[in-house]
Amino acid sequence: MEDFLKSYGTLIIAIYGVIQVWFIALWKRHIKKGKISLYETGTIEIGYSTFGPTIGLNGTLRVLNKDVFISSIDLLVVREKDKAQHIFNWIAFRPPKIDLAGSQPISMEIPSGFLVSPDSPHRFNIVFNDNDLFEEIRPLFNTYITEWYTVADQLTKIWPPSVGTIPPHEIISRKIELIEGFRKSKIHLDMYTHLDRKCYWEPGDYTLTINVRTSKPDRVFTNNYRFSITEPDSKNLKLNVITILEEPISSYQRIQNYPYNFAYSTYK
The missing domain is CATH 1.20.5 (Single alpha-helices involved in coiled-coils or other helix-helix interfaces)
Known part of the structure; x- marks a missing residue:
């Protein structure tokens, strides 16, 4: 031996x-196996627009042990008072920058999967929407836009838009009459009623579950939070219905539309 x-x-x-x-x-x-940790930043941005109910989240994803491919991120929102549940899917990536002057338009990217490495944490700024509700309101909204295009065509026939040319007073009066007639039309009222009822951001407490989904291996990493919406926040979010309806009109008139309101709630 x-x-x-x-x-x-x-x-x-x-x-x-x-x-x-x-x-x-x-x-x-x-x-x-790789492990994912999510570090939230700032507040939860809550909105309501032509995309339906939206949520914006900022933060950093960090992985341990090995590279991990993030295939998607989705949210589950539950209103605590009645346990109503809504699923949010990502719809856009925003740059993690703040334009304090507000002089530059915010650029957004179509979301797609990405790789995160242990030595390179990933910063994120993601917008999510309730796609089920968006698909529900889209047909009526398309009808609304079609009706507006009919009015816009009539406005163009009365006086073709021309930069630097001011139409006579009687032409201006006729155009205002057409626009106001559209605002009082049945489609406008139906759209307002439908959008107002579909905005479920009521005052109260909500739970938020963030699901980070990976590929190869297929796993789900979850983070759970709570947030609240106040009475003033709920009212301001519902005012976005007016902004949605005025968007095509203000675009035709080349004037500034009403701004969209957002609620910002702290993580709990």
Whole structure:
């Protein structure tokens, strides 16, 4: 035995070292699972627009042990008083920047999966919407836009828009009459009623579950929070119905539309 160890001991140690390195590499690459931690930043942005109810989230994703591919992120919102549930899917990535002067339009990207590495945390600024409700209101909204285009065509026939040219007073009066007639039309009233009823951001407490979904392996990492909406916030969010309806009109008139209101709630 002593002669065997003298002859092959060094070789055995070398082979053991190689196997150990190979096993550690195999463990890290195929066996040891990656872990995701989410660090929220700022507040929860709550909105209501042509996309339906929306939520904006900022933060950082950090992974441990190995690279992880994030295939998607979605949210589950539950209103605590009646347990009404709504699923939110991501619809846009926003840059993690703030334009304090408000002079530059906010650019957004179509969301897609991305890779996060242990040595490179990923900052995110994501907008989510209730796509089920969006699909529900879209047909009526398309009808509303079609009706407006009919009015816009009539306005163009009365006086084609021309930069720097002011139409006569009687032409202005006729155009105002057409626009006001559209605002009093049945489609306008139906759209207002429908959008107002579909805005479920009522005052109260809500739970928010963030689901970060990975691919290969397919796993779900969840973070749970609570947030609240105040009475003034709820009223301001419902005022966005007017902004939605006025958007095509103000665009035709080349005037500033009413701004969209948002509620900002702290994580709990």
